[in-house]
Amino acid sequence: MLMPHPAVLRALVERYEAATASEPLDPTGGPGPAIRDLEYTLCVSTGTRDVQAALETARHLLAASAPAAPVPAAVTGRVRPAEPAGAAC
Numbered sequence: 001m002l003m004p005h006p007a008v009l010r011a012l013v014e015r016y017e018a019a020t021a022s023e024p025l026d027p028t029g030g031p032g033p034a035i036r037d038l039e040y041t042l043c044v045s046t047g048t049r050d051v052q053a054a055l056e057t058a059r060h061l062l063a064a065s066a067p068a069a070p071v072p073a074a075v076t077g078r079v080r081p082a083e084p085a086g087a088a089c
Helices: 006-022 033-046 051-065
Strands: none
Touching (some): 033 051
16 A cells, blocks of 8 residues: 655644534535545545544554654764765755
8 A cells, every 4th residue: 555645644634623623514414525525535545435444544654654753962972973065865
């Protein structure tokens, strides 16, 4: 399965949560068009068919992709050498 970029996935989850909190329901009492679009995109992005499963998968993927906080040099006593100018990533 393709993995969505964490920044894109995080933005989708945030937009979905904001939309569910603010977008009015449609005339039948269901979610509005923005919410439906975000639900679809979340499901496609996470390879799921249900928005709750998509949100759970997205949160799992985001937690797994979160970089570990670097240990401050003051704790390790080591200072990372500077990168040479023009160094490639």
